[in-house]
Amino acid sequence: MKKVAALATLLTLTTALAAAPKDTLVYQSSSDIPTMDPGVTYDTASGAVVENIYETLLTYSGSSLTKLEPLLATKWAISNGGKTYTFDLRKGVKFHSGNAFTCADAEYTFERNLVTNSAESGNWFLAESLLGAGANAADDKTITWARIDKAVECNNAGQLVFTLPGVDPAFLAKLAFVGQSVVDSKYAASIGEWNGKEATWKDWIGKDLSNSKLSQAPSGTGAYKLVRKDANTVLATAFDGYWGKKPAIKNVIFQKVSELAARQQAFLRGDADLIDGGGRAVDEEQIKGKSGVNWVDNLPNTTASAFFMNENIKNTALLGSGKLDGKGIPATFFKDANVRRAFSYAFNYEQYIQDVQKGKGKQRTMLLPDLFPGYDGKINTYTFDKAKAEAFFKRAYGGQLWKNGFTLTSNYRAGSVGAQTAMEILKRNVESLNPKFKINIQAKQWSEMLKDSKDGKEAMTILAWAPDYADPDNFMYTFYSSNGYYFPRSAWKDSQVDKWLDQARNTVNTAERNRLYSLVGKKAYEQAPYILIPAPVNYNFARDTLTGVSASNYNPMISFITGTFWKELGKK
Known part of the structure; x- marks a missing residue:
């Protein structure tokens, strides 16, 4: 009780922006924490906490995106032609509740994720691997308890066994996703979560776990356990019973501070060790080079951004007249590949890199991070070329588009300077x-x-x-497949591309997968379904008293702002 009282006092002081103690990490964020239930963690803000309270079977090795190492597992074997995965599990591990970690907890976790699966939870890609379909039992009536129960089981030796309906070259990478962190099954049932039994599974199909009892009072095996959470603050402390190396930092405090100026002032005073910045242009001016600041630049970027050109616009309010008469556009305006190519040549990529990314950007050949397997840097890219843009506009719709003109209404995310600037660049060039x-x-x-x-x-x-x-499928299928997550946003479909992507999903031959993804990239260049926005070069910054923040420790698959787990940080 004395420890809890002391921590509560610390929380009050730090909320008032007292100087961050040496044993405490203070992070000021621009957003709150939507959930602390792994089963529905599908955003980086939640992931930054969940990945330190809970643990997955596997994790990424150092800064590598391709090498995985055991965490709650100790080793694994693949058999049955790549369709069976058998995991040995770590002994002597305890949850924050005091319960011992067993195979039953892992089995419960993955069955719970399959039962509650929804598109918003991120478990759809686990379901694709284990059930052959990304839907839950409410949306796909072929999904039964028997199929879920068979997909993941504990054998008589206490090993965890996954049985897949087909090969999945991305399966191990999926198990490192924070949403697959192992849950304390006995504790969960005791506080009113699903009991893991067949008799009650239908009551939990597709259930929203965002504000579950497990989210409010988590119990994981991670190096830190939750002490307290309210609307604006999260306080965690090092778990004394942690099976691994004892963390150097005792307490971690997340504070939601909406105003950028307030975060900047707290950081420069030393009241916060880390903050959410305001983008490269702002941070270079306000933070970089200031006393007490450790600035880490040229970090890898694993996001992909694009203009979506929807070939089937289902919103008459954006169509104007709905015709090619200069006063609007038809719903299928972007279905003509010449229109898409013209727009692609009308965007000034280098100007965007200079104006938005301050020269720290890179034009990619495909919507796949360039450090991922399958990326082909030899594929052609579009460049800003007004003559080529004009030529393709003149070809579009047999010359009618150039003759009659068009009026297009395009929306961008409110408050996003980068998106607004990109739209303005394209608008100015097309209209000229x-x-x-x-x-x-x-x-x-x-x-x-x-x-x-x-x-x-x-x-x-x-x-x-x-x-x-960290697998190319997560990008290539998402953007380019007519069955991918983003298809409703673009409505672009190419039967040959679909075939290549399905083939890549069904082989574990890396060279063959890379060849197929290269073919997709080349076809996408020809058809121009998207305008690829240059990728920024990542950076971060911290107080120089915080150790462990460096390029060598940074892994972009880790949600926390430093690209490291809390247990790997220290203070001097």
Whole structure:
């Protein structure tokens, strides 16, 4: 009780921006923590906490995106032609509740994720691997308890066994995703979560776990355990019973501080060790080079961003007249590949790199991070070329587009300077080609834009993708497959591309997968379904009293701002 009282006092002091103690890490974030239940963790803010309270079977080795190492597992074997995975589990591990970690907890975790699976939870890609379908039992009536129970089991030796319906070259990478962290099954049942039994599984199908009892009071095996959480603050402390190396930092405090200026002031005073910045242009001016600041630059970037050109716009409000008469566009405006190519040549990529990324950007050949397997740097890219843009516009719709003109309404994320600037660059260049070309750009709330884009109601917008697991499938299938997550936003379909992507999913031959992804990239260049936005070069910064923040320790698959787990940080 004395420890809890002391921590509560520390929380009060730090909320008032007292200087961060040497044994405490203070991080000021621009957002809150939506959930602490691994089963529904699908955002980086939640992941930054969950990945330190809970643990997965596997994790990434150092800064590598391709090498995995055991965490709660100790080793694994693959058999049955790549369809059976058998894991030995670590002994002597305890949950924060005091319960011992056993195979039953791991089995419960993955069955729970399959039962509660929804598109918003991130368990859809686990379901694809284990059940052969990304839906839950409510949406796919072929999914039964028997199929779920068979997919993951504990054998008589206490080993965890996954049985897949087909090979999945990305399966191990999926197990390193924070949403697959192992849950304390006995504790979960005791506080009113699913009991793991067949008799009750139907009551939990697709259930939203965002504010579950496990989210409110988590119990993991991680190096840190939750002490307290309210609307604006999370306090965690080192777990005395942790099976691994004892963390150097005793307490971690997350504070939600909405105002950038307030975060900057706290950081420069030393009241916060880490903060969410304001983007490269702002941070280089306000933070870089200041006393007490450790600035780490040229870090890898694993996101991909693009203009989506929707070939089936399901929103008449954005179509104007709905015709190629200069006063609007038809719903299938972007279905003509010449239109898409013209727009791709009309975007000034180098200007975007200079204006938005301050020269720290890279134009990629495909919507796949260049450090991922399967990336082909030899594929052609579009460049800003007004003559080529004009030529393709003149070819579009048999010359009618150039003759009559068009009016397009395009939305961007409200508050995103980068998205607004990109839209303005494209608008200016397209409109300069023909006085009959008109692009209206307008800001839209992010939640509304996400919903409308999912429903195919955005004509042209900018969206990005950050990886759930470090495998090219997570990008290539997402963007380019007609069965991919982003298909409703673009409605672009190519049967040959679909075939290549399915083939890549069904082989474990790396060279063959790379060949197939290269073919997809080349076809995408020819068809121009997206305008690829240059990728920024990542950076971070911290107080120089915080150790462990460096390029060598940085792994972009870790959600926390430093690209490291809390247990790997220290203070001097």
